[in-house]
Amino acid sequence: MLMKTHGFIITLFIIVVLAADASMSLDAFSFLKKLTAGTFSFSKSVASRFFSVNTIEINSKLPKHLKFESQFGVYSTVWTAKSKRINSLIKIADETEVNAIVIDVKDGSVYIDNHIKNLVSELHEKNIYVIARIVVFQDGSQIKNHTDWYFKTSGGDLWKDNRGWHWMDPSNLEAWEYNLIAAKQAVDAGFDELNFDYIRYPGFKKDDDVVFAPVLKNQVINEFAEYLTSELKKYDPAIMLSIDLFAYNMLRKDDLGIGQNFKELYDYFDYISPMIYPSHYASGNFGFDNPAEYPYEVVLGTIQSGKNQLREKIIFENGTSTPALVNPILEKEIKKLRPWLQDFNVGAIYDGEMIRKEKQAVYDAGLTSGWLLWNPRNIYTESALDK
Numbered sequence: 001m002l003m004k005t006h007g008f009i010i011t012l013f014i015i016v017v018l019a020a021d022a023s024m025s026l027d028a029f030s031f032l033k034k035l036t037a038g039t040f041s042f043s044k045s046v047a048s049r050f051f052s053v054n055t056i057e058i059n060s061k062l063p064k065h066l067k068f069e070s071q072f073g074v075y076s077t078v079w080t081a082k083s084k085r086i087n088s089l090i091k092i093a094d095e096t097e098v099n100a101i102v103i104d105v106k107d108g109s110v111y112i113d114n115h116i117k118n119l120v121s122e123l124h125e126k127n128i129y130v131i132a133r134i135v136v137f138q139d140g141s142q143i144k145n146h147t148d149w150y151f152k153t154s155g156g157d158l159w160k161d162n163r164g165w166h167w168m169d170p171s172n173l174e175a176w177e178y179n180l181i182a183a184k185q186a187v188d189a190g191f192d193e194l195n196f197d198y199i200r201y202p203g204f205k206k207d208d209d210v211v212f213a214p215v216l217k218n219q220v221i222n223e224f225a226e227y228l229t230s231e232l233k234k235y236d237p238a239i240m241l242s243i244d245l246f247a248y249n250m251l252r253k254d255d256l257g258i259g260q261n262f263k264e265l266y267d268y269f270d271y272i273s274p275m276i277y278p279s280h281y282a283s284g285n286f287g288f289d290n291p292a293e294y295p296y297e298v299v300l301g302t303i304q305s306g307k308n309q310l311r312e313k314i315i316f317e318n319g320t321s322t323p324a325l326v327n328p329i330l331e332k333e334i335k336k337l338r339p340w341l342q343d344f345n346v347g348a349i350y351d352g353e354m355i356r357k358e359k360q361a362v363y364d365a366g367l368t369s370g371w372l373l374w375n376p377r378n379i380y381t382e383s384a385l386d387k
Contacts, residue, residue, distance in 0.1 A: 063187065063188070063189075063190040063191075063236075064190075065190075065192040065193075065238050065239065065240070066124060066127070066128075066129045066130075066192045067192075068099055068100070068129050068370075069368070069369070070099075070368060070369050070370035071099060071100040071129050071131075071193075071338065071369065071370040071372070072097050072098050072099055072100060072370045072371060072372075073098065073099070073100030073101060073102050073129070073131060073370070073371075073372040073373065074089055074092060074093075074098055074100075074101060074102070074372070074373050074375075074378070074380050075101075075102045075133070075372065075373065075374050075375065075378065076089055076101055076102065076103045076104070076378050077104050077376075077378060078103065078104040078105065078111040078116075080378045081103045081104070081116065081119060082115055082116075085378065086119065088378075089101055089378065089380075090123070090126065090128070092380060092382060092385070093126065093128050094126065095387065096382065096385035096386060096387055097385055097386040097387075098385060099127070099128060099129055100128065100129040100130070100131060100370075100372070101123060101128055101129075101130060101131070102131040102132075102133050102195060102372060103116070103119075103130065103131070103132060103133065104133050104135075105132040105133065105134060105182075105185075105186050105189075105191075106132075106133075106134045106135055106139070106179075106182045106186075107135040107138070107139065108135075108139055108140055108141045109141055110182050110185065112182075112185045112186060112189050116189060117189045117190065120189055120190040120191060121190065124190070129192050129193070130190070130191050130192050130193075131191065131192065131193040131194070131195050131242075132186040132189070132191040132193070132194050132195065133195045133197060134179070134182060134183055134186065134194055134195065134196050134197065135197050135198045136168075136179050136196055136197065136198045136199045137167055137168045137169075137170050137175065137179075137198050137199065137200065137201075138165055138167055138168075138198040138202075139166075139167075139168055139179075139198075140165060140166035140167075142168070142175075142178065143158055143166050146174065146175075148172070149168050149169060149172045149174060149175045149178075150166055150167065150168055150169060151166075151167050151169055151202070151210050151211070151212055152210070152211055153209045153210060153211065154209055154211055155209075159208070159209070159210045159211075161202050161203075165202075167201075167202045169212060169213075170199075170200070170201060170217075170220050170221060170224055170259065171212075171213055171215055171220045176224055176227060176228070179228070180227075180228060180231055180232070183196075183228070183232055184232070184235055187232065187235060187236045187239050191239075192239075192240060193239070193240035193241070193242060193270075193271075194232065194239060194240070194241050194242070195242045195243075195244065195273065196228070196241070196242065196243050196244065196269075197243075197244040198244075199221060199224065199225065199228075199243055199260070200221060200258040200259050200260045201217050201220075201221070201257075201258045201259045202258070203256075203257060203258055204257070217255055217257070217258065217259030218255040218259045218260070218261045218264060220259060221255075221259035221260060221261075221265070222261075222264050222265065222268075225243070225265055225268040225269070226268060228241075228268075229241050229268045229269060240270045240271065241268075241269050241270050241271075242269050242270060242271035242272065242273050242338070243265060243268075243269045243271075243272060243273065244273050244274075244275055244340065245260055245262060245265070245272060245273070245274045245275070246258075246260065246274070246275060247274045247275055247276045247277070247280070247281075247302050247339075249261070249262040249274065249306075250262055250274055250302050250303070250305050250306030250309065251285075251302060251305050253309065262274075262306060262309055263309050263310070263312075263313045266310070266313070266333075266336070269336070270336065271336055271337075271338045271369065272336050272337055272338070273338050273339060273340055273372060274302065274306065274337070274339050274340070275339070275340040275374070276298070276299050276302050276303070276339045276340060276341060276342075276358075277340070277341075277342040277346075277374070278291050278292045278293075278294065278295045278298040278299070278342060278347065278348075278358075279291075279292040279342060279344075279346035279347030279348070281298060285298070286298055286301050290347060290348070291347070292342075292346065292347025292348040293347070293348045295342070295350075295354050295355070295357045295358045295361070296357040296358070296360060296361045297361075298361075299339070299341070299357075299358045299361035299362060299365075300361035300364060300365055303337065303339070303361070303362070303365035303367065304365060306337065307330065307334060307365070307366075310330060310333050310334065311326060311330055314326050314329045314330055314333065331366075334366060334367060334368075335367075335368060335369050336369065337367050337369065338367070338369040338370050338371060338372065339362060339367070339371055339372070340371070340372045340373075340374050341355065341358040341359065341362070341371050341372070341373055341374070342355070342358065342373075342374065343355055343373040343374060343375045343380055343381055343384070344374070344375045344376065344377075350381065351381060351383070351384075352381050352382075352383030352384040353384075354384075355373070355381055355384035356384050358371075359371060359384070
């Protein structure tokens with residue numbers, strides 16, 4: 001009884017501290033996490049400010065998930081998902097190799113409602129794997145009620161990036177909980193997988209007037225990834241989790257100044273989805289003036305670079321470079337790599353042949369978990385797809 005009371009007092013203390021200072025530093029959070037040894041949880045009153053309090057209860061009715069060894073997916077905005085246009089994507093899945101649809105459920109709003117829940121059920125009846133795309137820290141929806149969650153200028157105004165977007169500070173713990181609750185709603189809606197985008201800092205410029213705590217960005221992002229995935233796996237052990245990364249994360253070994261480190265984030269998620277869009281590569285990458293014109297070479301080269309990083313990671317962690325020991329581990333690890341590919345006309349015309357070159361590069365690189373096609377208008381090149 002004494003131990004239970006002690007745990008309750010500590011938890012209550014944490015909630016009071018959070019209410020007094022929502023921008024608690026990561027170091028303070030790490031200390032409290034160790035102190036409570038698993039007793040940390042937000043109160044219903046805190047959660048009820050964002051969503052129904054039921055979303056933080058233990059998920060007693062776990063949804064049944066489809067399980068495919070490989071997912072071949074197309075992306076849908078929430079607006080397509082809520083209109084008759086979704087039928088065109090269902091038709092693609094009925095008639096081609098596509099077996100998955102990625103649907104936006106959170107960016108500046110949370111879109112999970114009865115329509116989305118019914119759509120998930122309908123897609124499951126057609127044996128289509130359904131992925132919820134969740135935009136994390138690039139979310140301006142709480143700027144009126146929780147300005148303390150956001151980056152500010154030295155004058156105290158809300159900071160915006162060059163696109164006019166507001167960003168939550170990834171070190172703010174209430175922003176962590178807000179995103180976790182939204183993710184749990186997606187689990188309850190029956191999605192087979194949660195795909196997280198914008199788990200990162202903004203790309204600050206040197207002359208940006210922005211104030212934030214002097215932290216190691218990759219440490220903050222890694223701490224959040226550990227928190228998010230561990231809490232979701234406790235909520236539903238069968239849910240699959242993935243993260244979107246810049247393709248440049250596989251070409252470089254730093255965190256790109258945004259807190260994302262390819263090797264460090266790799267262990268937290270079931271799938272890693274680098275956004276390998278050749279149109280987004282700078283002139284000179286892989287020796288090409290216009291990399292967008294060389295989809296096979298760009299996709300293959302990027303994946304090979306990522307595999308080299310994974311090989312180095314395996315060698316370091318196992319203390320050996322013996323191929324007979326390293327290669328089987330690498331073969332297992334690369335099953336988590338499932339890239340986004342370009343199906344839009346930027347930098348070059350991406351017809352069926354160009355997209356097939358991207359797909360072939362994925363296969364030639366030894367990846368077996370599939371790919372996802374991105375087109376912001378949700379119009380896909382069916383000649384690129386096998387029947």
